[in-house]
Amino acid sequence: MNILAFLIPVALLLGLSGLGAFFWSLKSGQFDDLDGAANRILIDDDELNDDGDGL
Amino acid sequence: MSALANRQGADDIETVLAVPGMHCAGCISKIERGLMDVSGIASARVNLSAKQVTIHHDPLLKSRDLVFAMERIGFESEPRKGNLARSPSAVKPLLAPLAVAAFASMNVMLLSVSVWSGADGTSRELFHWISALIAIPAIAYAGQPFFRSAWAALRHGRTNMDVPISLGVLIATALSFYEVVVGGKDAWFDGALMLLTFLLAGRVLDAMMRDKARTGVDALLSHAAQGAMVVGEDGALEWRKAEELSPGMTIRVAAGERLAADGIIVSGASRFDQSLLTGESAPVPGAAGQEVLTGTLNLDAPIDVRITAIGGDTTLAEIARLMEAAAQDRSKYVRIADRAARLYAPAVHTLAALTFAGWMLAGAGWYQSLVIAVAVLIITCPCALGLAVPVAQVVASGALMRAGIMVKDGSALERLSKIDRTLLDKTGSLTLGRPAPDPAILTLLPEDAKAVALALASHSRHPISKALADALTAMEIRAVSMENVEERPGQGVFASWRNIEVALRRPESANGVAVTLEITGHPTWLIPFADRLRPDAKEALSRLSKMGIETSILSGDHAASVSAIAQETGLAAQAEALPADKQQAIAQLQEEGHRVLMVGDGLNDGPAMALADASIAPGSASDVGLQASDFVFVQDSLIALPRAIHAARATMRVVRENFALAVIYNILAVPLAIAGFVTPMIAAIAMSASSLIVVGNSLRLARAAK
Numbered sequence: 001m002n003i004l005a006f007l008i009p010v011a012l013l014l015g016l017s018g019l020g021a022f023f024w025s026l027k028s029g030q031f032d033d034l035d036g037a038a039n040r041i042l043i044d045d046d047e048l049n050d051d052g053d054g055l
Numbered sequence: 056m057s058a059l060a061n062r063q064g065a066d067d068i069e070t071v072l073a074v075p076g077m078h079c080a081g082c083i084s085k086i087e088r089g090l091m092d093v094s095g096i097a098s099a100r101v102n103l104s105a106k107q108v109t110i111h112h113d114p115l116l117k118s119r120d121l122v123f124a125m126e127r128i129g130f131e132s133e134p135r136k137g138n139l140a141r142s143p144s145a146v147k148p149l150l151a152p153l154a155v156a157a158f159a160s161m162n163v164m165l166l167s168v169s170v171w172s173g174a175d176g177t178s179r180e181l182f183h184w185i186s187a188l189i190a191i192p193a194i195a196y197a198g199q200p201f202f203r204s205a206w207a208a209l210r211h212g213r214t215n216m217d218v219p220i221s222l223g224v225l226i227a228t229a230l231s232f233y234e235v236v237v238g239g240k241d242a243w244f245d246g247a248l249m250l251l252t253f254l255l256a257g258r259v260l261d262a263m264m265r266d267k268a269r270t271g272v273d274a275l276l277s278h279a280a281q282g283a284m285v286v287g288e289d290g291a292l293e294w295r296k297a298e299e300l301s302p303g304m305t306i307r308v309a310a311g312e313r314l315a316a317d318g319i320i321v322s323g324a325s326r327f328d329q330s331l332l333t334g335e336s337a338p339v340p341g342a343a344g345q346e347v348l349t350g351t352l353n354l355d356a357p358i359d360v361r362i363t364a365i366g367g368d369t370t371l372a373e374i375a376r377l378m379e380a381a382a383q384d385r386s387k388y389v390r391i392a393d394r395a396a397r398l399y400a401p402a403v404h405t406l407a408a409l410t411f412a413g414w415m416l417a418g419a420g421w422y423q424s425l426v427i428a429v430a431v432l433i434i435t436c437p438c439a440l441g442l443a444v445p446v447a448q449v450v451a452s453g454a455l456m457r458a459g460i461m462v463k464d465g466s467a468l469e470r471l472s473k474i475d476r477t478l479l480d481k482t483g484s485l486t487l488g489r490p491a492p493d494p495a496i497l498t499l500l501p502e503d504a505k506a507v508a509l510a511l512a513s514h515s516r517h518p519i520s521k522a523l524a525d526a527l528t529a530m531e532i533r534a535v536s537m538e539n540v541e542e543r544p545g546q547g548v549f550a551s552w553r554n555i556e557v558a559l560r561r562p563e564s565a566n567g568v569a570v571t572l573e574i575t576g577h578p579t580w581l582i583p584f585a586d587r588l589r590p591d592a593k594e595a596l597s598r599l600s601k602m603g604i605e606t607s608i609l610s611g612d613h614a615a616s617v618s619a620i621a622q623e624t625g626l627a628a629q630a631e632a633l634p635a636d637k638q639q640a641i642a643q644l645q646e647e648g649h650r651v652l653m654v655g656d657g658l659n660d661g662p663a664m665a666l667a668d669a670s671i672a673p674g675s676a677s678d679v680g681l682q683a684s685d686f687v688f689v690q691d692s693l694i695a696l697p698r699a700i701h702a703a704r705a706t707m708r709v710v711r712e713n714f715a716l717a718v719i720y721n722i723l724a725v726p727l728a729i730a731g732f733v734t735p736m737i738a739a740i741a742m743s744a745s746s747l748i749v750v751g752n753s754l755r756l757a758r759a760a761k
Contacts, residue, residue, distance in 0.1 A: 016158075033102040036102055036104060039083060
């Protein structure tokens with residue numbers, strides 16, 4: 001029984017952190033352009049000069 | 056590029072361009088890379104779902120420069136009107152409740168499984184208490200979309216699908232909490248949360264589809280600031296927005312520009328394309344003293360126009376008023392899910408009440424009778440019924456979207472499936488709505504002449520030149536390079552090529568629209584232009600008649616050009632119909648008991664489209680046409696029409712099957728519940744099984760648009 005006092009909080013904590021991570025990603029705009037994200041993986045890195053490079 | 060010059064400065068401004076033409080990873084990298092090479096642009100970020108690019112740039116760069124830069128990269132674009140205005144998404148407010156419901160249901164299920172597999176005594180009580188602690192706040196938060204909609208319906212004395220859902224969830228939660236407090240055996244938190252998770256997932260999918268269709272249509276709408284070049288008293292030219300125009304001002308309208316106000320021509324003579332306004336396909340000539348209308352396209356030469364009416368007084372505004380009245384009429388349509396709920400909710404609630412009364416009469420205590428009655432409510436909670444319609448519509452809309460048909464609203468599929476009569480606008484709907492060069496003449500041209508024609512045409516933004524350039528590019532012709540290119544308004548494009556004078560010009564005399572290609576020392580070619588039927592038009596029409604749908608033409612164009620098309624397609628036709636006449640024609644058919652589909656593109660079709668039972672517009676339609684329509688098809692082929700109707704009918708067939716499945720499930724489960732055999736475990740299994748069966752059945756629609 002003692003193991004429960006340890007495992008249940010752990011299970012809840014893990015679940016909550018997953019939920020928190022989802023809310024964070026939702027807020028930071030990572031779900032704004034799902035099609036774009038799916039396609040960007042196909043772009044070669046050296047082709048695309050993102051902001052902050054070239055230094 | 057120099058990275059330092061492109062670093063983001065403090066005084067950079069943000070501009071959002073709509074780019075309807077981008078669709079792939081190649082486009083993203085081309086646009087982002089291409090824009091970063093333009094000096095003054097600090098950053099460019101593409102949003103592919105919204106078909107927009109957000110650019111941070113030096114305030115010295117105007118949005119016209121950005122559009123020009125995009126053109127050099129090879130994409131047409133338009134600045135968004137409200138720069139930062141992003142249209143609200145229907146998905147986002149549902150994602151958080153879905154995440155909460157999914158998180159809570161998984162954790163509660165974990166505890167429930169332990170209880171079902173034999174935990175009892177203090178550990179069962181502990182598990183129940185933890186479940187309650189997770190479930191009650193989660194249900195209070197995640198159930199809100201349902202509670203709100205149910206409350207809104209009840210307050211107006213109506214009922215919808217959300218009423219039985221909300222009641223089921225709330226009663227299950229309340230009963231479970233009571234059980235937990237008194238240390239009872241059964242808690243139903245897992246069932247209530249699972250129900251919410253399933254239903255929210257269905258709604259999120261539904262909202263995603265609608266968001267996608269809306270952003271697709273949004274990208275097609277022209278977001279350019281409407282306005283005009285105003286000629287001041289001293290002759291100075293100044294660009295003013297449409298709102299800043301007032302009657303009495305004189306505006307200069309360049310060739311290829313649309314008029315921003317009604318007015319009278321002061322100087323200059325040109326021809327005007329009124330097809331969006333009246334459906335008339337042939338250009339109308341106009342000279343000083345004649346009246347011109349908002350929304351017409353100036354084809355040939357720059358003219359000066361004195362404004363007589365703006366905004367609410369224009370012909371456009373009159374059309375908008377007609378549309379508004381018609382749209383109110385259509386909002387009375389009751390969706391099939393709500394019609395089902397009207398039958399379902401009273402039946403279920405009566406059944407639960409009868410169960411309670413029956414057990415009381417049979418001598419069970421009030422507590423036991425109540426628990427069994429609540430079990431009936433929970434097991435009949437319309438999980439499968441709530442998913443039956445949205446999932447089928449989502450899968451079908453997805454299939455249609457892949458086939459190039461955007462569905463703006465789920466109820467549109469319901470309305471489209473009942474159609475038995477179709478009215479087609481001519482210009483732009485049955486035909487392509489833009490002049491195309493005669494393909495027979497084009498193939499006759501020698502290769503050199505084709506390359507010269509393309510080079511000349513690509514130097515002009517005139518619609519005729521653009522059409523010629525598009526047609527030649529499609530034939531994989533490469534343009535030659537030439538010197539001294541000069542475009543003379545109203546005349547044509549002139550240049551020299553290998554020291555020979557060449558020109559693409561307006562013919563001295565021609566019936567209809569044409570251009571001549573002159574290459575000094577060679578014979579002159581006359582290239583006639585005409586509006587053509589959409590590809591596959593005949594195939595599409597024959598498929599429609601096979602489906603039992605009668606079709607006819609309803610056009611605002613002159614009788615002569617309408618009858619030519621009517622003969623070619625073998626359809627009956629009504630010509631020279633004003634917007635109000637079109638509405639009248641539809642109202643009359645509806646009175647005769649027909650369900651009418653209106654296919655149209657122009658402003659003049661807007662009122663008719665708003666009144667019809669369902670409406671479809673091509674992607675090339677006017678903004679008004681796009682907004683009034685339920686469906687938008689983006690490719691040229693008219694085959695989209697029978698395809699959409701076929702998919703709509705298949706969808707409704709699957710929806711009815713889903714309802715049947717849900718009813719069968721209830722017939723099996725309800726007797727068990729009434730007899731008092733249902734435990735939370737049986738309820739959880741039964742509800743998820745019935746939901747999955749409904750989802751599986753709906754997935755068959757993935758190929759509905761074939």
